[in-house]
Amino acid sequence: MYPASFEYFAPATLDEALALLERFDGEAKVLAGGQSLIPLMKLRFASPRALVDINRIAGLDELTQEGGSLRIGALVRHKTCEGSALLRGRYGVLAATAPQISDPLVRNLGTVAGSLAHADPQGDWGSALLAAGAEVVARGPGGARTIPIDDFFQGPFTTALEPAEIVTEVRVPDPGPRAGGTYLKLERKVGDFATAGVAVHLSLSNGNVSRAGIALTGVGPTNLRARAAEEALAGATLDDEAIRAAAQLAAEAAAPHDDIRGSAEYKRNVVRIFTERGLRTAAAAARAA
Amino acid sequence: MATAVQHGALTRQIAVTVNGTDRSAEVETRLLLVHYIRETLGLTGTHIGCDTTSCGACTVLLEGVPVKSCTVLAVQADGRAVETVEGLTPAGGLHPIQEGFREEHGLQCGFCTPGMMLVTKALLAENADPSEEEIRWAISGNICRCTGYQNIVKAVQHAGAKLRAEGR
Numbered sequence: 140m141y142p143a144s145f146e147y148f149a150p151a152t153l154d155e156a157l158a159l160l161e162r163f164d165g166e167a168k169v170l171a172g173g174q175s176l177i178p179l180m181k182l183r184f185a186s187p188r189a190l191v192d193i194n195r196i197a198g199l200d201e202l203t204q205e206g207g208s209l210r211i212g213a214l215v216r217h218k219t220c221e222g223s224a225l226l227r228g229r230y231g232v233l234a235a236t237a238p239q240i241s242d243p244l245v246r247n248l249g250t251v252a253g254s255l256a257h258a259d260p261q262g263d264w265g266s267a268l269l270a271a272g273a274e275v276v277a278r279g280p281g282g283a284r285t286i287p288i289d290d291f292f293q294g295p296f297t298t299a300l301e302p303a304e305i306v307t308e309v310r311v312p313d314p315g316p317r318a319g320g321t322y323l324k325l326e327r328k329v330g331d332f333a334t335a336g337v338a339v340h341l342s343l344s345n346g347n348v349s350r351a352g353i354a355l356t357g358v359g360p361t362n363l364r365a366r367a368a369e370e371a372l373a374g375a376t377l378d379d380e381a382i383r384a385a386a387q388l389a390a391e392a393a394a395p396h397d398d399i400r401g402s403a404e405y406k407r408n409v410v411r412i413f414t415e416r417g418l419r420t421a422a423a424a425a426r427a428a
Numbered sequence: 429m430a431t432a433v434q435h436g437a438l439t440r441q442i443a444v445t446v447n448g449t450d451r452s453a454e455v456e457t458r459l460l461l462v463h464y465i466r467e468t469l470g471l472t473g474t475h476i477g478c479d480t481t482s483c484g485a486c487t488v489l490l491e492g493v494p495v496k497s498c499t500v501l502a503v504q505a506d507g508r509a510v511e512t513v514e515g516l517t518p519a520g521g522l523h524p525i526q527e528g529f530r531e532e533h534g535l536q537c538g539f540c541t542p543g544m545m546l547v548t549k550a551l552l553a554e555n556a557d558p559s560e561e562e563i564r565w566a567i568s569g570n571i572c573r574c575t576g577y578q579n580i581v582k583a584v585q586h587a588g589a590k591l592r593a594e595g596r
Contacts, residue, residue: 140460140479141459141460142458143458143464144438144456144457145438145457146437146438146457147440147456147457147503149503149506170501172506173499173501173504174481174499175501177460177481177500178480178481178499180458181460181479181480182480190457190501192503192504194504234521241569242484242545242568242569243494243565243566243568243569244484244487244494244495244496244547244569245481245496245499245569245571247431247493247494247495248493248495248499248500251454329568329569330482330568330569378544421548
């Protein structure tokens with residue numbers, strides 16, 4: 140399978156890349172890891188007139204903690220996250236997600252920011268970053284802007300990005316010293332998309348939940364925040380009853396469909412069980428932190 | 429598709445170091461790396477399996493990193509180093525990884541083998557003495573439908589032991 144023809148550019152600076160996106164006025168796509176875009180182009184689901192390859196732009200591949208937040212540059216690969224001691228510290232939900240993305244070969248090239256921009260409702264990073272309360276930093280012709288992750292996903296494969304904008308980094312606020320998180324994913328085989336997935340983040344303060352982040356993969360038109368479950372946990376003591384109640388609310392927030400991976404009822408039940416397990420794992424990690 | 433290139437905006441001159449040799453060609457921008465390797469360069473050891481980023485048969489090393497060459501454009505490899513299974517074979521005899529696959533019967537039909545061996549090379553470069561679990565994790569993006577993986581794991585262990593004994 141061959142992609143349709145396109146013009147290819149590999150600019151050395153972000154300004155050049157932005158100028159190219161403006162020039163092609165919505166008909167160019169940004170190429171980062173290419174692990175979703177190239178398959179889509181081969182299947183002719185996407186036939187952009189031009190590709191703007193940002194891999195030769197310096198400085199976009201940094202994964203750092205700065206000024207109270209984690210910064211994931213546009214070219215940070217899944218593999219880098221998988222091996223990051225920084226993520227294993229306070230960003231447990233991200234550390235647990237990285238090794239569950241696709242397979243090792245895809246993780247060598249695919250990027251966190253690219254996965255968000257692609258906005259596949261079955262993408263794993265969307266849920267992890269919703270749970271972590273991230274922000275997406277994008278640059279366009281008018282300068283840079285910060286988009287809260289809750290405003291970012293607008294529908295399947297649809298984001299708040301303008302056609303001439305590039306995600307330059309993803310920021311995750313420091314969740315505080317007593318934080319834990321995890322990501323649970325049910326997949327039929329390595330490399331498959333999630334039948335269902337649940338991302339959980341907890342920040343504790345004096346033994347109670349100061350912030351809970353719960354988000355769901357593969358059970359809606361976008362990654363979904365289980366808001367009612369989060370709100371029920373805020374300020375709560377994390378006992379069995381609170382965990383079971385939150386898990387039930389998360390299952391109710393899911394909007395799954397029957398498909399080859401399972402029935403809607405099954406997926407909703409997976410969400411409930413995974414939320415319960417995820418909360419226990421995240422709580423144990425936060426208490427041990 | 430690599431042979432009849434129309435010059436223009438949809439083509440590009442690329443220079444790639446393939447198995448240590450500098451190669452250059454004018455290619456269509458949409459040419460996939462696997463087709464550049466197989467058709468432009470005639471190196472048919474790199475196989476096309478699923479063509480949908482699922483199987484790993486087309487694995488090559490790009491700057492030492494295993495990637496699926498059906499999901500990389502040839503133009504992305506411009507200025508970079510690619511290693512294919514042909515690059516593994518020394519002037520005489522077999523590379524310890526090839527020897528491992530032969531000694532441990534790590535292949536049956538052989539279709540996944542080039543990809544498996546290149547993933548093995550990258551793994552052993554990073555981790556000279558991987559555990560069975562680490563080996564299974566490293567090859568988890570490469571599908572084999574014959575062996576059940578047992579002998580592939582043994583082949584990787586054999587290769588690791590040989591490379592360690594040789595001090596490399």
